[in-house]
Amino acid sequence: MSKIVEANKKIEKAVVGAYNKVEDTVVGAYKKVEDKFVDTFLAKDGETTEEAKERMQKEQAELESKNKALVEESIKKSTEINK
Secondary structure (H helix, E strand, O other), X not given: OOHHXXXXXXXXXXXXXXXXXXXHHHHHHHHHHHHHHHHHHHOOOOOXXXXXXXXXXXXXXXXXXXXXXXXXXXXXXXXXXXX
């Protein structure tokens, strides 16, 4: 391999390593802020941060399911009216 290719590989390795380190740091910091927000504003009394996140995901899924059913019902009624 030529010296230029070898030098580029070293640069690539350094840049990718630095990027991954920055990414891990940023994601880790975001998760800390997210957990603190959930704990402070969204968790109910005696509920852990993880329990609050799970509860909110379950509630979100239920809301999306109900919304989908309402939209489908509305479309069905609309098509019946337009017949």
